[in-house]
Amino acid sequence: MDLMTNLMPASAEIFLLIMTCVILIADQLIKQSGRMVTYLLAQLTLMACALITVGTHENGVAYVFHNMFVDDLMSDVLKLLTYIAVSMMLVYSRQYLTVRGLFTGEFMVLTLFATLGMMVMISANHFLTLYLGLELLSLSLYAMVALQRDSAIATEAAMKYFILGALASGLLLYGMSMLYGATGSLELGAVSSSIHSGHANKTLLVFGLVFVVSGLAFKLGAVPFHMWVPDVYHGAPTAMTMLIGSAPKLAAFAFVARILVEGLQPQVQHWSGMLIILSIGSMALGNITAIAQTNLKRMFAYSTIAHMGFLLLGFISGNIEGYGSSMFYAVIYVMMSLGAFGMIMLLSRAGFEADTLNDFKGLNQRSPWLAFLMMLLMFSMAGVPPTVGFYAKFSVLNAVVQTGHIWLAVVAVMLSLIGAFYYLRIVKLMYFDAPESHAPITFTHDTTLLISVNGLGVLVLGLLPSTLMSVCAVSVQQSLLLH
Amino acid sequence: MIFGLPVISVAIWLPIIFGILVLATGDDKNAPLARILALVGSVLSFLVTIPLYTGFVRDTSQMQFVETHNWIARFNIHYHLGIDGISVLFILLTAFFTPIVVLAGWQVIEKRVAQYMASFLIMSGVMIGVFAALDAVLFYVFWETMLIPMFLIIGVWGGPNRVYAAVKFFLYTLLGSLLMLVALIYLYNQSGGSFEILDFHQVAIPMTAQILIFIAFFFAFAVKVPMFPVHTWLPDAHVEAPTGGSVILAAIMLKVGAYGFLRFSIPIAPDASHHLAGVMIALSLIAVVYIGLVALAQTDMKKLVAYSSISHMGFVTLGLFIFNSYGMEGALLQMVSHGFVAGALFLCIGVLYDRMHTRNIADYGGVANTMPVFAAFFMLFAMANSGLPGTSAFVGEFLVILGAVKANFWYAFAAASTLIFGAAYTLWMYKRVIFGAVANPHVAKLTDLSLRETIIFAILALTVLGMGLYPLPLSEIMHVSVNDLLVHAARSKLPL
Numbered sequence: 011m012d013l014m015t016n017l018m019p020a021s022a023e024i025f026l027l028i029m030t031c032v033i034l035i036a037d038q039l040i041k042q043s044g045r046m047v048t049y050l051l052a053q054l055t056l057m058a059c060a061l062i063t064v065g066t067h068e069n070g071v072a073y074v075f076h077n078m079f080v081d082d083l084m085s086d087v088l089k090l091l092t093y094i095a096v097s098m099m100l101v102y103s104r105q106y107l108t109v110r111g112l113f114t115g116e117f118m119v120l121t122l123f124a125t126l127g128m129m130v131m132i133s134a135n136h137f138l139t140l141y142l143g144l145e146l147l148s149l150s151l152y153a154m155v156a157l158q159r160d161s162a163i164a165t166e167a168a169m170k171y172f173i174l175g176a177l178a179s180g181l182l183l184y185g186m187s188m189l190y191g192a193t194g195s196l197e198l199g200a201v202s203s204s205i206h207s208g209h210a211n212k213t214l215l216v217f218g219l220v221f222v223v224s225g226l227a228f229k230l231g232a233v234p235f236h237m238w239v240p241d242v243y244h245g246a247p248t249a250m251t252m253l254i255g256s257a258p259k260l261a262a263f264a265f266v267a268r269i270l271v272e273g274l275q276p277q278v279q280h281w282s283g284m285l286i287i288l289s290i291g292s293m294a295l296g297n298i299t300a301i302a303q304t305n306l307k308r309m310f311a312y313s314t315i316a317h318m319g320f321l322l323l324g325f326i327s328g329n330i331e332g333y334g335s336s337m338f339y340a341v342i343y344v345m346m347s348l349g350a351f352g353m354i355m356l357l358s359r360a361g362f363e364a365d366t367l368n369d370f371k372g373l374n375q376r377s378p379w380l381a382f383l384m385m386l387l388m389f390s391m392a393g394v395p396p397t398v399g400f401y402a403k404f405s406v407l408n409a410v411v412q413t414g415h416i417w418l419a420v421v422a423v424m425l426s427l428i429g430a431f432y433y434l435r436i437v438k439l440m441y442f443d444a445p446e447s448h449a450p451i452t453f454t455h456d457t458t459l460l461i462s463v464n465g466l467g468v469l470v471l472g473l474l475p476s477t478l479m480s481v482c483a484v485s486v487q488q489s490l491l492l493h
Numbered sequence: 494m495i496f497g498l499p500v501i502s503v504a505i506w507l508p509i510i511f512g513i514l515v516l517a518t519g520d521d522k523n524a525p526l527a528r529i530l531a532l533v534g535s536v537l538s539f540l541v542t543i544p545l546y547t548g549f550v551r552d553t554s555q556m557q558f559v560e561t562h563n564w565i566a567r568f569n570i571h572y573h574l575g576i577d578g579i580s581v582l583f584i585l586l587t588a589f590f591t592p593i594v595v596l597a598g599w600q601v602i603e604k605r606v607a608q609y610m611a612s613f614l615i616m617s618g619v620m621i622g623v624f625a626a627l628d629a630v631l632f633y634v635f636w637e638t639m640l641i642p643m644f645l646i647i648g649v650w651g652g653p654n655r656v657y658a659a660v661k662f663f664l665y666t667l668l669g670s671l672l673m674l675v676a677l678i679y680l681y682n683q684s685g686g687s688f689e690i691l692d693f694h695q696v697a698i699p700m701t702a703q704i705l706i707f708i709a710f711f712f713a714f715a716v717k718v719p720m721f722p723v724h725t726w727l728p729d730a731h732v733e734a735p736t737g738g739s740v741i742l743a744a745i746m747l748k749v750g751a752y753g754f755l756r757f758s759i760p761i762a763p764d765a766s767h768h769l770a771g772v773m774i775a776l777s778l779i780a781v782v783y784i785g786l787v788a789l790a791q792t793d794m795k796k797l798v799a800y801s802s803i804s805h806m807g808f809v810t811l812g813l814f815i816f817n818s819y820g821m822e823g824a825l826l827q828m829v830s831h832g833f834v835a836g837a838l839f840l841c842i843g844v845l846y847d848r849m850h851t852r853n854i855a856d857y858g859g860v861a862n863t864m865p866v867f868a869a870f871f872m873l874f875a876m877a878n879s880g881l882p883g884t885s886a887f888v889g890e891f892l893v894i895l896g897a898v899k900a901n902f903w904y905a906f907a908a909a910s911t912l913i914f915g916a917a918y919t920l921w922m923y924k925r926v927i928f929g930a931v932a933n934p935h936v937a938k939l940t941d942l943s944l945r946e947t948i949i950f951a952i953l954a955l956t957v958l959g960m961g962l963y964p965l966p967l968s969e970i971m972h973v974s975v976n977d978l979l980v981h982a983a984r985s986k987l988p989l
Contacts, residue, residue, distance in 0.1 A: 374605075374608075374649075378519075378520075378608070389641060394637050394638075394640070394641065394667075395633065395634040395637045395638055396634055396637075396638050400634070400637070401565075404630075404674070404678075405567075405568070407674070407675065407678055408568065408678050408681070408682075411675065411678045411679055411682055412682055416675065416679060419675045419678070420672070420675055423671035423672065423674065423675055424671070426671070427664065427667055427668055427671055430663075430664065430667055431660070431664060434644075434660060434663060434664070435660075437644075437645075438648060438656055438659070438660065441645055441648060441649055442648040442649060442655065442656050442659070475565060476563075476564060476565040476566050476567065479565060479567045479568075480566060480567050483567055
């Protein structure tokens with residue numbers, strides 16, 4: 011009994027693990043024609059996880075497994091959003107995968123394992139837990155990218171992703187080992203207080219920090235560790251790209267917040283300088299290179315790099331408001347990214363990927379509603395009001411100005427002006443150009459409904475952003491302990 | 494509040510709601526319905542703004558019809574609306590022009606009618622929002638939102654080079670806006686956590702910061718006005734935009750920039766405004782003289798009126814930065830008057846273009862023979878554009894020149910040259926298009942104004958003449974607010 015109550019904070023993770031194993035076995039008994047059962051089971055599992063997360067929520071911060079695992083408001087909020095994002099991704103990709111013969115049990119199981127990895131990352135309070143979560147997520151993703159075995163480009167993408175991901179993990183582990191050497195602990199709180207007390211070896215700390223930050227940058231896809239992003243986004247089947255480009259960004263936010271804020275806040279003057287360089291580099295390279303892309307998935311890959319740069323800007327402020335704005339940015343980014351990739355999948359059909367810019371030509375004449383939704387998503391990504399993307403940029407910029415880095419805010423807005431160009435180009439293609447093909451767009455009701463909610467959500471949240479902003483601010487405030 | 498209704502909110506949201514309804518009529522099968530719905534919506538939207546004028550208290554500079562609601566708690570942002578004697582004029586102007594552009598596009602726009610009409614209705618509401626917002630973030634949201642429908646209007650229904658013009662328009666204006674955003678966030682942090690524009694007016698700011706803020710605002714507003722040397726987007730946008738788009742651009746969107754100077758730059762950074770007034774005056778005079786000469790050289794009618802707009806807006810910025818009440822009131826009158834006159838001129842060109850599908854001056858000649866009624870209206874507006882006494886344009890220009898004389902004789906001298914250049918390029922164009930022998934068989938086949946067009950022009954002609962003969966109702970309503978603004982502008986805000 012005692013054990014059970016002790017494990018309560020981790021019950022969602024435990025449940026998900028059990029269910030994933032159950033689905034893995036049950037799927038063996040199901041024929042391909044009945045794959046919908048697996049799909050529904052996966053969706054139900056996610057829903058149940060959400061209920062468990064809400065049900066086990068308690069005020070304050072709870073630790074389990076000898077302080078290796080933490081359950082706080084931020085982790086609960088991020089997990090709920092992760093379930094929603096993963097579930098949306100499953101809905102969006104069902105049709106797409108069925109047509110391509112990829113709607114398999116493996117896909118569902120790997121998705122759930124990836125989700126588990128994200129949850130562990132979000133709730134980690136220990137370098138090892140962080141690393142375990144990250145690896146669980148990454149390994150599932152490597153496999154998913156390679157799932158389309160007859161596609162050379164997907165296999166290449168998986169290979170690149172795997173090798174570079176392994177390299178990044180190595181860097182991260184190396185950095186962690188140095189931090190362990192300097193502080194004598196792997197638990198985030200203990201690391202932080204050890205640094206704070208001043209007993210830790212400064213040189214070793216800074217070296218460890220450099221490796222850890224490089225590892226983080228690798229995982230986020232920040233310049234100069236961004237090389238894998240375009241190839242993986244481009245090569246992977248769009249459903250996998252959507253998974254890579256959505257929910258894991260929430261986990262990545264938590265990952266960065268846990269390591270840099272909970273663990274290494276005393277080193278803030280060192281890492282915020284590094285983040286400035288990473289973030290300016292990402293925004294510059296991402297936004298400028300995206301202009302030259304003709305493939306939409308590749309363009310979004312560079313746009314992701316730029317967005318991750320913007321997200322990191324929130325961290326350089328080194329205060330709680332900045333972290334809150336970064337979290338808000340991550341949430342909004344995930345929402346926009348789901349919508350954008352969802353649109354690509356919606357316009358794709360058997361044997362045809364709607365992933366080049368030209369495929370969006372004249373969309374307004376083929377389907378005014380989809381064109382309108384895509385326009386909202388694009389303006390949101392560009393940060394133009396009245397869409398929510400504006401508030402994401404706004405709150406990060408506010409954090410930057412508050413810390414006195416006005417020049418940095420000016421650089422950031424100038425680079426997002428460059429970014430506005432390529433988002434605008436998509437609107438231009440949809441509205442100003444004549445369509446290249448008049449192939450009817452096949453709708454399934456669930457995806458149409460979802461994309462409508464997704465696209466309009468960008469507008470509605472843009473008109474009423476207050477609640478979500480406060481949720482992010484409060485959860486960061488209550489959860490991240492600044493030692 | 495009138496009849497318990499928040500008038501400003503109704504004025505903003507009614508056209509937007511009608512815009513959505515018009516969009517809902519769908520594709521071009523329902524075009525007649527879309528047109529009628531748009532007309533009803535735009536006329537209603539104009540009618541609801543009339544209480545703003547009739548209920549306006551003229552002897553206070555306080556904000557009136559104020560509405561405040563919490564909007565974004567985390568940043569202390571409010572949905573805060575209100576008008577003073579300056580903004581009320583522009584709200585009326587905006588609402589007045591929406592039915593006119595709906596009527597102007599009645600027959601000409603044949604494809605995607607619903608989307609066209611809806612864009613204008615939504616834009617109308619958003620522009621009223623720009624003039625009524627008292628919270629900086631709310632202002633910024635309206636300010637940027639305004640770009641989206643205009644971008645689509647130019648890009649979808651515009652001329653051959655529309656894509657270039659639309660993208661240029663969008664990026665140019667976005668550049669300025671983003672710098673303004675950084676300035677607003679800076680002010681938020683300086684004012685101790687408030688985004689109220691009126692609080693910004695009170696914040697003490699050191700000189701260097703004031704100058705930087707002024708420059709950031711300058712980029713946002715000067716691009717919109719547009720001032721020399723950031724005016725190059727305007728001729729492109731005007732030439733490529735459909736008639737309705739040109740009308741709204743000239744009549745209202747340009748005013749938004751000058752309004753920004755009044756509401757933000759001058760009261761928030763008064764010391765920097767005085768410090769940089771010389772530069773602003775110089776840029777204004779360059780616009781007046783140099784752009785006036787450029788207009789003289791145009792062969793395309795729309796380009797000519799576009800350059801004429803820049804030149805006239807130079808007058809406005811001149812009036813603002815000589816810091817006396819003649820200049821300021823003259824500038825405001827000039828803004829309103831220019832809205833009507835330039836709007837009417839673009840409609841005139843639209844009428845010709847719809848019939849001939851060319852804007853080249855050389856393709857015309859002798860139009861008076863086939864379109865006598867049109868020629869008469871066109872004559873009135875051309876005269877107004879060159880500042881003939883008795884038309885609305887004269888009052889504003891005269892006051893600005895009067896103010897300029899008080900500041901420096903040579904400012905006035907340079908500015909007054911516009912009366913000559915303006916007359917030269919407008920009347921010369923008029924002569925080449927309207928008079929002379931019938932140039933070609935196409936002109937010979939022209940038909941005169943339809944009833945719909947006659948109504949539009951008659952309304953505009955009456956307004957232009959009315960304002961010219963009896964401008965008192967306008968100057969009376971703005972008087973107190975202008976004086977208050979001048980007091981603000983004269984008070985140093987440097988920290989002690």
